Amino acid sequence: MHKKMKPAVLLFACFAISLQFATVSSSTSFQFLQDYKESATGRTLKQMPEDAPEVHCSRERSRAAWKIIEGYLMPFVEKERYQISRKCRLHPDNDLYRDQEQHKIHVHENEWRCGYCKKVFYEEKYLDQHFDNRHYNLLNVSSSRCLADICGALHCDHVLDSTPRKSKCNPAAAARNKHLCESLAGNCFPVNEGPSASRLHEFFLRQFCDAHTCIGNQKPFSGVQTKQRSIFYVVISIVTLMVLPLYYTFVYMYQRGIRRGTQELKRITKIVGKKKPH
Numbered sequence: 001m002h003k004k005m006k007p008a009v010l011l012f013a014c015f016a017i018s019l020q021f022a023t024v025s026s027s028t029s030f031q032f033l034q035d036y037k038e039s040a041t042g043r044t045l046k047q048m049p050e051d052a053p054e055v056h057c058s059r060e061r062s063r064a065a066w067k068i069i070e071g072y073l074m075p076f077v078e079k080e081r082y083q084i085s086r087k088c089r090l091h092p093d094n095d096l097y098r099d100q101e102q103h104k105i106h107v108h109e110n111e112w113r114c115g116y117c118k119k120v121f122y123e124e125k126y127l128d129q130h131f132d133n134r135h136y137n138l139l140n141v142s143s144s145r146c147l148a149d150i151c152g153a154l155h156c157d158h159v160l161d162s163t164p165r166k167s168k169c170n171p172a173a174a175a176r177n178k179h180l181c182e183s184l185a186g187n188c189f190p191v192n193e194g195p196s197a198s199r200l201h202e203f204f205l206r207q208f209c210d211a212h213t214c215i216g217n218q219k220p221f222s223g224v225q226t227k228q229r230s231i232f233y234v235v236i237s238i239v240t241l242m243v244l245p246l247y248y249t250f251v252y253m254y255q256r257g258i259r260r261g262t263q264e265l266k267r268i269t270k271i272v273g274k275k276k277p278h
């Protein structure tokens with residue numbers, strides 16, 4: 001009896017799950033169609049652009065590279081008040097997608113607006129597609145270079161995947177990346193350009209190039225605080241400063257309460273003691 005029941009129960013469960021899945025996907029697609037028709041048109045256009053130049057540069061990896069430059073290098077370049085030359089591949093002008101990325105307006109979690117034409121999209125990837133289809137003419141393909149090409153030197157994979165991969169270290173690849181990294185340090189911060197350039201040169205080697213090795217366990221961006229990390233520390237110290245006085249007031253009040261309690265107890269025992277002889 002039980003054996004016969006099992007397949008029927010399983011079948012019913014499968015049916016229920018598939019039904020649920022269908023309703024969920026249809027409701028999301030309905031919402032998607034209702035609120036953000038633009039992204040759909042953007043997608044259909046993807047097959048259409050005939051005069052759009054073919055760009056062989058990953059937008060995602062370029063973005064990762066820029067994130068690293070912005071977070072782990074620029075604060076120090078600004079601190080030194082150093083002007084990166086246009087010949088340096090880290091210069092914002094050498095990022096093919098910089099202008100488009102600066103025209104992304106993240107209104108809130110599910111709303112991305114195109115800064116050129118104000119169209120709204122549900123997700124960042126649809127805005128990316130819109131840029132590819134509608135605003136490709138704004139890409140400076142002729143003079144700009146692809147930031148994704150220096151991803152190897154900048155450790156983009158650290159930013160791209162949240163789970164660290166435990167792949168075997170490839171000595172040849174590590175050597176190649178180190179070479180690229182050192183040439184970036186040399187071009188962007190030439191040591192003969194003064195003390196701040198040579199300080200930044202040294203810093204760049206420590207921050208990015210030293211970790212390109214299969215020996216030891218050197219991690220990139222180590223030894224220096226990033227913007228995000230320092231903000232984290234500021235928040236933590238503010239919270240501690242707020243909590244500490246509260247804690248001490250509580251302790252003080254508690255002890256005062258105990259003291260008053262014992263004093264009252266003494267008074268009561270005194271009164272009782274005085275009354276007893278009578």
Ligand SMILES: [Zn+2]
Pocket residue numbers: 114115116117118119130134135
């Ligand atoms: Zn637009």
